[in-house]
Amino acid sequence: MxxxxxxxxxxxxxxxxxxxxxxxxxxxxxxxxxxxxxxxxxxxxxxxxxxxxxxxxxxxxxxxxxxxxxxVAPSDPAVAVGFALIKGGRPEMVVQKLTELGVDRIVPLSADRSVVQWDEAKASTQVERFLRVAREAAMQSRRAWLPTVEELAPARDIHPAPGVVLAEPGGGPIDRSVRVVLVGPEGGWTDEELIGHPTVGLGPTVLRAETAAISAGTLLTALRDGRVLSAR
Amino acid sequence: MxxxxxxxxxxxxxxxxxxxxxxxxxxxxxxxxxxxxxxxxxxxxxxxxxxxxxxxxxxxxxxxxxxxxxxVAPSDPAVAVGFALIKGGRPEMVVQKLTELGVDRIVPLSADRSVVQWDEAKASTQVERFLRVAREAAMQSRRAWLPTVEELAPARDIHPAPGVVLAEPGGGPIDRSVRVVLVGPEGGWTDEELIGHPTVGLGPTVLRAETAAISAGTLLTALRDGRVLSAR
Structure with a gap:
């Protein structure tokens, strides 16, 4: 743990x-x-x-x-949340919350419908900022391991793989086999981004992008730690 | 639903x-x-x-x-999250997220260790503000029911009752019998506030108060909707 x-x-x-x-x-x-x-x-x-x-x-x-x-051994299995860039100060909040919740890897994504698009210099500055936020949050939440914060990547570059799912309204429930949840921008994923990926739903209501990311981090870590069980 | x-x-x-x-x-x-x-x-x-x-x-x-x-029938059973007042703009964020997640009743609490203390006029203004935030979030998340936002109440006035639990580090896992989770201030609950209440833990890491409230709302609604199952 x-x-x-x-x-x-x-x-x-x-x-x-x-x-x-x-x-x-x-x-x-x-x-x-x-x-x-x-x-x-x-x-x-x-x-x-x-x-x-x-x-x-x-x-x-x-x-x-x-x-x-x-x-202290790292959490096993490691879990990850990717999230498409969103406007305002909210990405920092998402990184903070995911770190507190015990997520091991945080993946900022650019999506086809991301309203925010960063050039290379801005992306590098922002990832530096995310690393500082994650470090502070890991200290505050008393984690032994800093989460990994990856470089900004296009969501289309994430290839289908076991345990990798996209959050999408109407998808099936998240279960313990899921290791990586990717959360899209407010406008949703495009068909091209969805190709080949299983989807999971995060409930019947429409969640803001940052709420979906925090909800995914909560459920992933609770399932991983055995605090709740898969419904299927 | x-x-x-x-x-x-x-x-x-x-x-x-x-x-x-x-x-x-x-x-x-x-x-x-x-x-x-x-x-x-x-x-x-x-x-x-x-x-x-x-x-x-x-x-x-x-x-x-x-x-x-x-x-549309209201969600059954109804679930509630209470949270002790916290500094800055974060209580509004908590009300917004709990509403999006489908929580039915939101209970602002004053706790013994709440850093923020409101007088009656301030409490009334703030609850008005919470109601506006909940209304906007319920529309955005496409809910048929507005959540109830209660008047500010001292945590000590909440009497032990079936399904009512306090979030506390080291508590047992949350399960489907839980209907109401109360989240304390950053300094934690006092012994007097804990008397007679079962406790649940929200994971091994130390969560900020607002993260704990959102995490509780995520798990309560996921258990209620059958998207995850109790571990015990």
């Missing part, structure tokens, strides 16, 4: 090297100025790749690791 | 009286200026209480109902 085994242990922060932890400037500010930690307060450190340890906060210095480094 | 039986039929708008439909100013603006409907375009009208009919849009006039009024 991709989560620290300590329920409360103070804030959780990712560092590059657990043996010589160095806080980055944003995290240093967050711990000292926002959370107002005091000297010797408990915290945890992680490398975002399954390893973490307890530590104590030191005012004006880097934290001191205490105790052993614990290794 | 609380949703129109017509998949595409143009925009869906609530009116007070289906036989003499009168658009309110916001809806008139939305249809004419935002969606840019043309004369005789298809739309649907609903009363938000299970009744709806097809209609045609008329520029500068009220829409003309066409065809029979269809009556």
């Amino acid at each position: 991709d989560v620290l085994s300590v329920g409360r242990g103070g804030p959780h922060v990712f560092v590059a090297d657990l043996s010589i932890p160095t806080l980055d400037d944003d995290d240093r500010h967050h711990l000292g100025r926002v959370l107002r930690l005091r000297d010797a307060d408990d915290m945890t450190l992680g490398d975002g790749a399954g390893r973490w340890c307890r530590a104590v906060y030191r005012v004006g210095k880097d934290p001191e690791p205490v105790g052993e480094v614990v290794t | 609380d949703v129109l039986s017509v998949g595409r039929g143009g925009p869906h708008v609530f009116v007070a009286d289906l036989s003499i439909p009168t658009l309110d100013d916001d809806d008139r603006h939305h249809l004419g200026r935002v969606l840019r409907l043309r004369d005789a375009d298809d739309m649907t009208l609903g009363d938000g209480a299970g009744r709806w009919c097809r209609a045609v849009y008329r520029v500068g006039k009220d829409p003309e109902p066409v065809g029979e009024v269809v009556t």
Whole structure:
């Protein structure tokens, strides 16, 4: 289970090297100025790749690791949500929520009917931004593993494969064999994008694109973790 | 199933009286200026209480109902999500998402650890605002029934009852017997608030309050509609 085994242990922060932890400037500010930690307060450190340890906060210095480094296996099977670009600040919100929910791989997609189209420079900046949002959300939700955030890809380039489904009104219920759910733009998938892919429905109501992505992440992780079971 | 039986039929708008439909100013603006409907375009009208009919849009006039009024039963069993007040614009987002997902009753709560506390005037204004958000989201998601949005209530006033559970880390999995999930503030429930209530967990990761509420709404409606099954 991709989560620290300590329920409360103070804030959780990712560092590059657990043996010589160095806080980055944003995290240093967050711990000292926002959370107002005091000297010797408990915290945890992680490398975002399954390893973490307890530590104590030191005012004006880097934290001191205490105790052993614990290794957590990644969630098995890994699950992924892809979502077509949507307007406004909502893609960041989707990345944040999917990370909190325990989704392992997040795939920003450009779809035929995406209202938003990014050029290469914009796509690169946005993926950087998504990575920062995912890192913050993974720390906040106490995950041992950072999710993977992929480069922007055209939805048409995703080939049919076992466990890969497209969310589409009227599709069958999601089940435990599903590993990857792709959510289209507000205007829906085109026939060309749908070719060869099984579809799943996310309920009878019409969901906004970002609600569909969060709903897919909720159901995928709940089925993966055995908190609910497939209906078929 | 609380949703129109017509998949595409143009925009869906609530009116007070289906036989003499009168658009309110916001809806008139939305249809004419935002969606840019043309004369005789298809739309649907609903009363938000299970009744709806097809209609045609008329520029500068009220829409003309066409065809029979269809009556849709409310979802059975009804499901509810309560959520403790949270900072910023997020409560509106929660109300919007719960409505889209098909939740029937939305209960804003004040909790012992709610950072936000509203006086009576502010609470009344906010509930009005929630009602507007729920109405817009119910139209957008093509629901036949408007969800109920209750007045702000202290979480402590909710007495233990069959099917009522509090979301709490480490709680058991949600199952089909659950009808009402209450989600606490970022700081968690106090022991006094937890007294007598069963708890459910929404996964191993630590969820933000608004993510927990949306996750609860997703799982409650998916279990209710039989799209997933209880794990126990």
